[in-house]
Amino acid sequence: MPSPSDEPTPPAGVPAELATELSQCTPDELRNAIIYAQELLQFHHETASPVEPGPNEEILRATKRDGYTEVVKRTTCTEGCDDCPHGPYLYHVKEESRPEGGKRVHWMFLGDVYSDDE
Numbered sequence: 001m002p003s004p005s006d007e008p009t010p011p012a013g014v015p016a017e018l019a020t021e022l023s024q025c026t027p028d029e030l031r032n033a034i035i036y037a038q039e040l041l042q043f044h045h046e047t048a049s050p051v052e053p054g055p056n057e058e059i060l061r062a063t064k065r066d067g068y069t070e071v072v073k074r075t076t077c078t079e080g081c082d083d084c085p086h087g088p089y090l091y092h093v094k095e096e097s098r099p100e101g102g103k104r105v106h107w108m109f110l111g112d113v114y115s116d117d118e
């Protein structure tokens with residue numbers, strides 16, 4: 001069992017009840033929840049979020065804006081250092097179509113975020 005301190009905190013904007021439900025789901029249930037969420041996004045004619053947290057990243061907030069997604073992210077070094085965790089930092093994430101087809105996700109770093117809830 002993962003220790004409670006390793007448990008990710010849900011990004012702002014996830015309803016508390018849903019976050020509680022999800023945190024109790026099995027990996028299989030989570031995989032199916034993702035599929036269901038993507039189907040619901042398509043139903044609302046929305047694209048899936050280009051934002052996926054890496055192994056040492058914590059997404060605090062992802063907000064869709066006109067043409068980009070505003071993301072607040074915190075990162076932790078793999079080695080660990082005295083300053084960890086780093087951030088939160090603000091990014092604008094854009095999906096760009098490549099001329100050869102497909103898409104690439106472009107992260108633009110905007111700076112530190114000083115949140116008032118920490």
Ligand SMILES: [Zn+2]
Nearest residue numbers: 077081083084
């Ligand atoms: Zn660090």
